[in-house]
Amino acid sequence: MSTTIEPTVRVETRRTPMPPRERLESIFEVEGLDAIYGSKPAVKGVEMKVYKNLVTAIIGPSGCGKSTYIRCFNRMNDLIPGFRQEGTIRYHGQDICGSNVDPVAVRRMIGMVFQRPNPFPKSIHDNVSWGMKVLGIKDDVNERVERALTQAALWDEVKDRLKASALSLSGGQQQRLCIARAIAVEPDVVLMDEPASALDPIATKAIEELMHNLKDQYTFVIVTHNMQQAARVADMTAFFSISQGGEGQRYGELIEYDATEKIFTAPSDSRTEDYVTGRFG
Amino acid sequence: MSAHGMGASPLQVKNLGRRKAVNRFMELLAWLAAAIAVAILGVVIYSVAKRGASELNLNLLTKAPIPFSLTDAPQGLANAFVGTLVVVGLATLMALPVGILVAIYLNEFAPASIRNGITMVLDVLNGVPAIVIGIFVYGLLVVGHGQSGWAGAFALACLMLPLVSRSTMEILALVPNSLREASLGLGVPQWRTTLSIILPQTIGGILTGTVLAVARVAGETAPLLLVCSLVGPQINWNPQHALQTIPVAIFELSESPDPADHARAWAAALVLLLFILFTSLGARWLANRSRRKIAAR
Amino acid sequence: MASAELTADARRRPFSGRRLRFGDVVLQVVAGAAAFGVTILVLLIVWKVIEGARPAIEKYGLSFIFRVAWNPVVGRELYGAGSFLFGTAITSIFALILATPLALGIALFLTELAPGAIRAPVTALVETLAAIPSVVIGLWGILVLAPVLRSTIEPWLHTAFGFIPLFGAPGTTGASIFTAIIVLTIMILPIVSSICRELFLGIPHDLKEGALALGTTRWEMVRGVVFPYARGGIAAALILGWGRAIGEAIAVTQVIGGGVYVGWNLFSGGDTLASKIAASYQGASTNLQAASLIYLGLILLVFSLIANILAQWIVRRSARKHGITRGGHA
Numbered sequence: 001m002s003t004t005i006e007p008t009v010r011v012e013t014r015r016t017p018m019p020p021r022e023r024l025e026s027i028f029e030v031e032g033l034d035a036i037y038g039s040k041p042a043v044k045g046v047e048m049k050v051y052k053n054l055v056t057a058i059i060g061p062s063g064c065g066k067s068t069y070i071r072c073f074n075r076m077n078d079l080i081p082g083f084r085q086e087g088t089i090r091y092h093g094q095d096i097c098g099s100n101v102d103p104v105a106v107r108r109m110i111g112m113v114f115q116r117p118n119p120f121p122k123s124i125h126d127n128v129s130w131g132m133k134v135l136g137i138k139d140d141v142n143e144r145v146e147r148a149l150t151q152a153a154l155w156d157e158v159k160d161r162l163k164a165s166a167l168s169l170s171g172g173q174q175q176r177l178c179i180a181r182a183i184a185v186e187p188d189v190v191l192m193d194e195p196a197s198a199l200d201p202i203a204t205k206a207i208e209e210l211m212h213n214l215k216d217q218y219t220f221v222i223v224t225h226n227m228q229q230a231a232r233v234a235d236m237t238a239f240f241s242i243s244q245g246g247e248g249q250r251y252g253e254l255i256e257y258d259a260t261e262k263i264f265t266a267p268s269d270s271r272t273e274d275y276v277t278g279r280f281g
Numbered sequence: 282m283s284a285h286g287m288g289a290s291p292l293q294v295k296n297l298g299r300r301k302a303v304n305r306f307m308e309l310l311a312w313l314a315a316a317i318a319v320a321i322l323g324v325v326i327y328s329v330a331k332r333g334a335s336e337l338n339l340n341l342l343t344k345a346p347i348p349f350s351l352t353d354a355p356q357g358l359a360n361a362f363v364g365t366l367v368v369v370g371l372a373t374l375m376a377l378p379v380g381i382l383v384a385i386y387l388n389e390f391a392p393a394s395i396r397n398g399i400t401m402v403l404d405v406l407n408g409v410p411a412i413v414i415g416i417f418v419y420g421l422l423v424v425g426h427g428q429s430g431w432a433g434a435f436a437l438a439c440l441m442l443p444l445v446s447r448s449t450m451e452i453l454a455l456v457p458n459s460l461r462e463a464s465l466g467l468g469v470p471q472w473r474t475t476l477s478i479i480l481p482q483t484i485g486g487i488l489t490g491t492v493l494a495v496a497r498v499a500g501e502t503a504p505l506l507l508v509c510s511l512v513g514p515q516i517n518w519n520p521q522h523a524l525q526t527i528p529v530a531i532f533e534l535s536e537s538p539d540p541a542d543h544a545r546a547w548a549a550a551l552v553l554l555l556f557i558l559f560t561s562l563g564a565r566w567l568a569n570r571s572r573r574k575i576a577a578r
Numbered sequence: 579m580a581s582a583e584l585t586a587d588a589r590r591r592p593f594s595g596r597r598l599r600f601g602d603v604v605l606q607v608v609a610g611a612a613a614f615g616v617t618i619l620v621l622l623i624v625w626k627v628i629e630g631a632r633p634a635i636e637k638y639g640l641s642f643i644f645r646v647a648w649n650p651v652v653g654r655e656l657y658g659a660g661s662f663l664f665g666t667a668i669t670s671i672f673a674l675i676l677a678t679p680l681a682l683g684i685a686l687f688l689t690e691l692a693p694g695a696i697r698a699p700v701t702a703l704v705e706t707l708a709a710i711p712s713v714v715i716g717l718w719g720i721l722v723l724a725p726v727l728r729s730t731i732e733p734w735l736h737t738a739f740g741f742i743p744l745f746g747a748p749g750t751t752g753a754s755i756f757t758a759i760i761v762l763t764i765m766i767l768p769i770v771s772s773i774c775r776e777l778f779l780g781i782p783h784d785l786k787e788g789a790l791a792l793g794t795t796r797w798e799m800v801r802g803v804v805f806p807y808a809r810g811g812i813a814a815a816l817i818l819g820w821g822r823a824i825g826e827a828i829a830v831t832q833v834i835g836g837g838v839y840v841g842w843n844l845f846s847g848g849d850t851l852a853s854k855i856a857a858s859y860q861g862a863s864t865n866l867q868a869a870s871l872i873y874l875g876l877i878l879l880v881f882s883l884i885a886n887i888l889a890q891w892i893v894r895r896s897a898r899k900h901g902i903t904r905g906g907h908a
Contacts, residue, residue, distance in 0.1 A: 076791060081694060094292060104301070105292040108793030118788040121807055121900075130802055131792040136296040178788065185792055294793070304795035311691055314683025315700055318771070321764055322707045328722050329714060379612050386609035395613075401890060402617050408818075408886035409623060409879065410825025412852050416875040420626040439619065446616075472601035500711020502828045503852075507859050528713045528828075535717045535832055543721055550714045561709045562702070 018235045018259060024051040027189065027219050028073065032087035035068050035077065041245070042068040043252040046087070048238060055211055055220040057234030057260070059227060061275070064240040065252025066223045067115075070191050073221065074110040075103035108135065111187035115194040117174035119166035119181070124149075124158050127166045127177055131185045144184060151214055152180035153206050172203025179210065183218065192222040196229065208233045227276060230260065237263040239272045326554070333551025336544040341552070346514045346545075358549050360516045364430065364524030368509065369499055371434035371520060372441060377491055379438075380445030381480075387446075388453040389475055400450075407443035414439050415504030423508050430520030433509030440501060441494040448490025448568075452483045485567065485574070492564040496557045502528035527553050624879065631876045633869035642873055648838045648854075650867050657870035659851065659877055661838040666850040666878070669755060669830065670823040673762035678816060681767055685774035686804075690796060701775070708768035716832030719761045720753065724833055727760070728752030732845050746843030753835035756844040758853075761829050766819040773815035777808040810896025814889040821885035824878065827852035851878040 018024075028050035035042045043065035050056050058066045068077065075096065077083045088095045096106045120127050128145045137144065145162075149155040154176040158169070166177055175195060182190055192211075196204035211220050211233050224230050230237050238257040242250050256263060256272045267273045344357035383403070387396045414436050422432040456479050464474040505526050510533075512525040527549055534546035628635075634642060634657065645658025688701055732748035739745045748754070781804055789799040805812070835847025836857055849857065851874045862868040 074791060076787065079787065079790065091292075096292070101292070102297070102301070104793055104795050105294045105297055106793075107791055108294045108297075109292060111793075112791040114784055114788065114791075116784060118782070118784040120785065120788065120803055131789075131794065134794050134798045134802060135294075135792070136300075181788075182792065187793075300795050300798065304797040307797040307800075308691055310679075311683045311687040314680045315687040315692070317680060318684050318704050318707065318767060319700060321767075322703055322710075324722075325707075325710060325715065325718050325764075328718050332721075379615070382609040382612035383616055386606070386613040390606050390609060391613070399613050399616060402620055404890055405883065405886055406616065406620050406623075408821055408882055409620075410827065410852060410882055412825065412827040412855050413627060413875050413879045413882070414623070416630060416855070416872050417623040417626045420630040420872075421622070424630075439623075442616065442619075470599040470602055472599065472605035475605065496709065500713060502711070502713040503856060506828075506856055511860070528711060531713045531717055532828060532832070535713070535720055546717055547721075550717055553711060554714060557709050557711065558706065561706070 018054065024054070026050065027052040027092060029090040029093075030087070031090070033069075033072060033089060034086040035065065035072055036084045036086070037068075037080070038082040040249060041251040043240070043254075044243075044245075046254045048254060048257050050219065050221060051236065052219050053215055053217075054235040055215060055222060055233050056236045056238065057230035058221065058223045058238045058240060059225070059230045059275075060240035060252070060255075061242060062225060063250075063252075064242050066225075066240055067193050069240070069252070070193055070221060070223050071112075072097070073189070073191055074112050075101075075106045076112065078103050108185070109187055110189045110191060111182040111185065112191045112193065113175070113178050113182050113195045116198050117171055117178050119169070119174050119177050122166060123163045124166050124169070124177060125162035128180050128184045131181060135185055137185065148180040148184035149177075151183060151210070152176045153210050154180055170203075172199045172206065175199060175203065176206065176210070179207070183214070187218065189219045189221065192220060194223050194225060197225065204229070227264075231264055234260045236260060239263060239267075239269075239275060241271050241275065329547060329550050329554055332544070332547035333549075333554075336548035337551055341545070341548050345516050348514055358525075358527070358530050358545060360512070360514060360525040361527045361530035361549065362552075363516050363518060364509075364512070365499065365527045367518060367520055367524055368430050368433045368505070368526055369437060369495060371430065372437035372498060373491065373495060375434060375438035376441035376445055376494070380442050381449050381487060383442075383446045384449035384453055385475060385480075388450050389471070389479070403443045403446055406439070407447075410503075411440060411501055412503040412507070415507035418504060419507045428509050428511050428523035430509055430522065430524040433505045433524065433526065434520065436504035436508055437498045437501060440498050440504070441491075444494040444497060445487075445490055448493065449483065449487050452486030452490070453479065455486070456482050485570075489564040489568040492560050492567075496560040496564070500528050500553055500557060502532050505529050506532065627872060627876050627879055630872035631869055633865055634873040635869075635876075637866065638870075638873075642870070643877060646838065646840050650861075650863060652864065655864065655866055657867065657873075659874055661840045662849050662851045662854050662874060663877065664840045665755065665834070665848040665854075666824050666852070666881075668844075668848075669758050669762055669834070669850055670820055672759045672844075673766060673823045674816060674820050676759065676763040677767045677770055677819060680763075681771035681774055681815070681819075682812070684767075684771040685778055686800060688771075688775050689778040690800065704768050704771055707764070708772070712765060712826060712829040713832075715761055715765060716829035719757060719829060719833040723760065724752030724754075724757050726752075727754075727757055732756065736845070743842035744844050746841075746845055748845040749835065749847060751835065753833050753847060754845045755834060755839075755848045758830045758834040758848075758850070759844065761833050762823045762826060765826060765829060766823050769822055770815045770819040773818065774808070774812055777811040777815070778804060781807050807900075810892050810899070814892040814896075817885050817889040817892070821882055821889070824850070824885070825852055825882055827856040831856040851875070 026049040030046050030048040033046040034044045046069065058070060060066055071077045072085060072089060077085065085097055089097050091110070095101065120130065122130060125145055128148050129141050132141060132144060146155060149158060154173060157173060166174065169177060179195070196207050199207070208229065211222070222233065236257065237260045239255045240252050241255045243253040245251055256267055256269045263272060264276050267276060340355045341357040342362055343359050344355050345359050347354055347356040350356060383399070387399055391399070418432050418436040418439070422429070422435060460478060460482070461474060464478045465471065469478070506529060509523045509526065510529050512523050517524055531546045531549050531553070534542040534549070537543070638645070638657070642658050643663065644660045646660035647656045647658040648661070649656045684704060688697060692700060728748065728751060732752070732754070735745045736748055785803055785807065786799055789803045794802065830850055831853035834849060834853050836849055837847040839846050839848040855871050855874055858871055862871055
């Protein structure tokens with residue numbers, strides 16, 4: 001299918017165009033990943049390469065396992081009893097899903113921002129510095145806090161009240177604080193699970209700007225149910241959808257994964273086309 | 282700018298070994314704490330079971346004690362079992378209606394400020410030490426009149442009241458408003474709604490709350506010591522006199538130097554413990570069941 | 579509480595034709611009387627205790643509180659609460675010191691560590707410990723614990739740590755302040771741990787996930803998020819546990835040995851406010867002695883009320899604080 005289509009979203013020209021495919025360095029290699037709760041699979045058979053210093057979006061209808069999928073990358077699903085995983089995810093070549101790999105070490109490198117802002121009941125400064133201190137980053141704490149808050153586009157708004165409780169911030173500010181908290185410990189990758197879904201458009205824009213600005217330092221993987229957002233921020237987009245299995249069970253499956261522009265203007269799979277043109281989902 | 286070095290593994294995290302060791306140590310301590318709690322429980326129950334079982338026989342329940350007995354004539358603690366039955370029974374009869382009425386008032390009628398205030402008072406009542414309740418009832422009912430089963434029952438009722446009230450309030454709160462609205466909407470007066478519609482829903486919960494309260498006071502010794510303990514060995518059903526009760530009997534026997542008395546104390550303790558355990562566990566199981574039934578409506 | 583607002587609301591805005599029924603009035607009056615009766619009851623308790631203690635209050639005034647004396651010999655009667663206050667303080671504080679880490683450990687175990695299969699049974703077991711009547715714990719204390727302590731633990735502690743004044747010369751019966759401390763620890767452990775367990779269960783899951791996602795270990799997450807969040811509730815639990823410990827009369831009097839003692843040796847006998855009352859209830863020979871015993875009860879009551887009200891206040895305050903966990907809209 002090489003005819004271009006009329007997507008429902010306008011794909012903006014990349015401000016910093018993606019390097020050609022040969023020069024992309026892969027940071028995650030997902031091979032045959034199945035994520036299963038008890039007996040119900042959430043996603044099956046995912047094969048995907050995530051590239052360094054890009055923003056990769058994961059889109060799809062609700063229930064297709066996007067959140068479950070992204071939580072596999074930092075072993076957060078381990079916290080859920082009854083969860084099981086098959087297949088591998090390689091991070092810089094090392095399988096991070098094995099039982100011999102410590103999730104604590106994985107999470108150190110691969111940070112996460114959650115759907116609802118979840119700042120600690122501490123001051124704004126301590127929210128950012130607590131993780132650093134615990135993880136052993138003890139020098140220049142104040143400078144690092146300032147740098148993280150600046151990168152999260154929050155510094156100007158809070159610089160005079162760093163001792164105030166984080167809970168006194170608005171939702172959008174709290175979410176940016178959570179982002180600052182995550183990048184303060186200098187991870188390699190930042191996973192974002194629908195980070196702006198609880199926020200208004202202005203706060204959403206701030207977060208998208210942030211991702212764009214920090215791309216050269218971190219790799220972002222963002223789950224979003226908002227196609228426009230994916231079109232705006234993502235370099236690569238992965239489309240998941242719900243498939244029906246043999247015994248009638250429904251599970252999520254990776255349908256198509258490509259440069260954002262291609263996904264939205266000339267998708268290869270008809271299911272992708274249906275989704276991005278708004279024919280369903 | 283990432284923190285990982287370009288070593289063999291991309292997951293090099295400094296200090297992780299030490300931090301994991303601390304984590305494991307703390308986990309060990311938590312396991313140890315739980316083990317200690319279970320061990321203590323096990324030791325106590327084992328002691329009571331082992332020492333009580335040998336003396337446990339029907340005589341305990343049917344024969345009166347023979348103080349200073351030099352023969353092997355069968356004796357038991359029948360007076361204590363009878364007394365406990367009477368005193369706890371009367372206490373329940375006193376505490377139950379009042380507790381339910383308090384809960385009804387707080388949940389169905391009271392404005393928020395009064396509800397908060399009286400709930401606080403109930404919590405305060407719950408926190409008064411049992412021995413102070415004993416002093417109170419001593420001053421109220423014993424001075425000038427002498428000890429009695431009624432005084433003992435009243436003291437136990439004071440202890441039961443907050444428990445019955447609180448559990449009734451919880452169960453009343455679980456009854457969905459739609460039920461009240463439906464009844465009031467039909468024109469049924471509020472008193473009728475409360476008594477005929479709401480209350481029957483809660484019988485199960487009230488029952489379990491009462492059973493738990495009974496289990497709690499069946500073993501209560503302190504107030505009875507002050508108001509209902511000067512007793513003779515005969516079996517007595519009349520609450521106008523002081524009646525022997527199981528916990529007081531255990532207390533007195535435990536302080537005696539005679540090992541035969543100790544044996545009887547263990548046996549009584551075993552019976553008491555079995556009663557409390559069965560009623561507590563049974564009541565809790567019933568409570569969960571009734572809670573689920575009501576909430577599922 | 580929606581139901582009370584609903585019905586109170588319905589009363590304030592009756593639609594035409596809806597009269598206040600006689601039955602409504604009766605039920606409300608009777609139930610209201612019961613509710614206010616509870617308040618009267620509490621006031622009555624305080625009044626009766628003060629009244630019972632009055633002869634001693636009139637004779638000794640406030641000096642009773644700190645006087646270390648208890649001489650019931652007729653003609654030379656002198657009473658004071660000092661040694662029993664000391665006994666109450668030392669037993670309850672040490673019991674709290676021992677019980678707190680155990681209770682926190684149990685609560686953490688049950689909420690963070692226990693595999694699903696043993697979580698429910700162990701929880702039930704700890705609750706069962708709370709259900710054991712104090713007289714049974716006391717019975718076990720005198721006949722099982724005290725002999726063991728007397729024959730092995732106390733001598734060992736004395737030889738190994740005797741330079742610390744706490745571990746002085748052991749007594750002969752094993753009934754001592756030390757035994758009472760152990761017994762009290764056992765008794766307050768379930769209360770403190772079950773309050774803490776409920777507290778920890780109530781911590782929002784995403785708060786814990788936020789901490790773990792940074793790459794912290796479970797213990798670091800507990801120390802950094804769980805404990806600070808639950809700080810108020812833990813304090814309330816400790817205060818309630820302490821209140822329980824000071825009020826315990828029966829088990830303590832069975833194992834503490836009795837006596838007027840103010841000193842550091844934990845292996846000595848002694849008495850607390852509550853245990854003295856329980857011990858002397860039948861032997862009170864004179865009005866003054868009885869009144870003095872009740873005066874002890876009054877002091878105990880005051881401390882209990884303070885602990886209770888303090889704990890309630892803390893719970894109310896931290897409930898309000900955590901009611902605004904999220905900052906609202908953007």
